[in-house]
Amino acid sequence: MTESFPDPGPDPGNDVALYVHWPYCARICPYCDFNVVRAKSDKDVGRLEEQAALVKAILADMEAQGSLTGPRRLASIFFGGGTPSLMDPDAVGRVISRARALFPLNGPIEITLEANPTDAEADRFAALADAGVNRLSMGVQALDDAALAFLGRNHSADEARRAVAVAGRAFDRLSIDLIYARPGQTVDGWRAELTEALDLGFEHVSPYQLTIEPTTAFGRAVARGVWTPPDEDLSAALYETTQAVLGRAGFEAYEVSNHASGVAARSAHNLHVWRGGDYLGVGPGAHGRLTLGGARTATVAHRGIGDYVSGVHLGASWSERDTQSSRDAAEERVLLGLRTVEGVALANLEVLGRAPDAEPLAGLTADGFLEIRAGRVIATRTGRPVLDGVLRALLI
Ligand SMILES: C[S@@+](CC[C@H](N)C(=O)[O-])C[C@H]1O[C@@H](n2cnc3c(N)ncnc32)[C@H](O)[C@@H]1O
Numbered sequence: 001m002t003e004s005f006p007d008p009g010p011d012p013g014n015d016v017a018l019y020v021h022w023p024y025c026a027r028i029c030p031y032c033d034f035n036v037v038r039a040k041s042d043k044d045v046g047r048l049e050e051q052a053a054l055v056k057a058i059l060a061d062m063e064a065q066g067s068l069t070g071p072r073r074l075a076s077i078f079f080g081g082g083t084p085s086l087m088d089p090d091a092v093g094r095v096i097s098r099a100r101a102l103f104p105l106n107g108p109i110e111i112t113l114e115a116n117p118t119d120a121e122a123d124r125f126a127a128l129a130d131a132g133v134n135r136l137s138m139g140v141q142a143l144d145d146a147a148l149a150f151l152g153r154n155h156s157a158d159e160a161r162r163a164v165a166v167a168g169r170a171f172d173r174l175s176i177d178l179i180y181a182r183p184g185q186t187v188d189g190w191r192a193e194l195t196e197a198l199d200l201g202f203e204h205v206s207p208y209q210l211t212i213e214p215t216t217a218f219g220r221a222v223a224r225g226v227w228t229p230p231d232e233d234l235s236a237a238l239y240e241t242t243q244a245v246l247g248r249a250g251f252e253a254y255e256v257s258n259h260a261s262g263v264a265a266r267s268a269h270n271l272h273v274w275r276g277g278d279y280l281g282v283g284p285g286a287h288g289r290l291t292l293g294g295a296r297t298a299t300v301a302h303r304g305i306g307d308y309v310s311g312v313h314l315g316a317s318w319s320e321r322d323t324q325s326s327r328d329a330a331e332e333r334v335l336l337g338l339r340t341v342e343g344v345a346l347a348n349l350e351v352l353g354r355a356p357d358a359e360p361l362a363g364l365t366a367d368g369f370l371e372i373r374a375g376r377v378i379a380t381r382t383g384r385p386v387l388d389g390v391l392r393a394l395l396i
């Protein structure tokens with residue numbers, strides 16, 4: 001049913017990954033500013049026709065982008081959203097087989113799909129595994145009913161627990177997304193949620209600090225003073241609790257918000273992206289990075305579903321296509337690489353004119369925020385919780 005995935009993973013210099021964006025959600029969560037649309041009822045013929053057209057467009061877009069990259073080795077596939085667990089498993093299977101046909105030089109690869117933990121979606125998990133998905137990333141968000149209600153989720157903690165049990169029978173590899181730094185949250189409550197998440201058997205945990213995005217319902221509520229996010233001290237205590245609970249259980253923070261129970265449990269897809277590997281982005285609003293004609297190219301697909309579908313038919317799925325300068329590409333590698341335990345090659349900082357023995361790099365290493373090891377710059381335990389500030393000091 002599931003394939004084993006060999007470490008150390010894809011080669012970021014040669015392989016190409018695939019990101020597929022499925023924008024539909026059963027309900028729009030008040031904190032989310034991803035490119036999402038509310039799925040109407042299952043019986044809505046318009047919606048079914050639109051989804052069928054979107055699947056066709058995604059397949060055609062993969063074909064068009066594949067002809068630009070040529071037949072490279074496939075690194076991984078990631079179905080993100082939105083809510084790809086609402087996607088027809090048959091369509092998921094068609095995307096996977098088309099990717100394998102377009103990029104034939106591949107063996108077992110990691111194929112992840114993001115799932116919301118509702119009873120209705122759990123019913124599809126076995127079919128999604130049969131379609132070729134071998135890793136499920138479950139958006140549980142909280143294991144507390146009051147917190148789930150505050151987050152506007154359409155499932156209870158018990159429903160999530162049931163979905164996790166079903167997922168465990170269909171998939172060997174399970175990851176959980178949790179959101180912390182919610183108003184009123186306590187360190188003890190968060191410790192209990194994390195401990196339960198570990199007991200549920202996840203090999204990978206992504207605890208995200210709640211970000212208040214200005215264009216969301218939460219952004220508007222906070223701006224009006226309806227409620228206030230936790231202060232810096234509580235947020236820092238929740239972060240430290242996360243590190244302590246997961247660290248004690250043998251989970252390594254291989255990226256700022258991603259913890260894995262061993263090297264094989266790391267997300268190969270995300271590592272490929274953080275290491276600066278190429279990836280095709282298909283689906284409305286999907287971002288991609290492709291090396292075309294020797295230049296790293298940043299792509300963004302049309303955000304609207306109709307615009308994307310008609311764009312693909314006209315041979316223009318991208319609303320933006322930017323050829324990055326070597327400085328832009330190096331800066332992006334630094335921004336992504338410093339989030340991981342691997343850090344980033346010093347050569348990228350040298351492209352940006354940052355020498356190890358001159359400011360700001362010399363000061364940041366002397367103050368213990370960064371270290372330089374074997375030709376790489378790595379954020380330390382002190383530097384990671386304040387990484388945004390470290391990056392500002394390093395890059396501005
Ligand atoms: C785009 S969602 C897709 C997953 C799936 N639809 C779900 O909700 O479970 C990916 C993850 O981003 C995280 N996320 C989205 N908005 C966030 C925010 N404002 N603050 C923190 N985490 C957020 C959530 O943990 C979520 O599981």
Ligand code: SF4
Nearest residue numbers: 025028029032081082
């Ligand atoms: S968090 Fe997930 S379910 Fe909620 S709106 Fe965003 S993508 Fe959709």
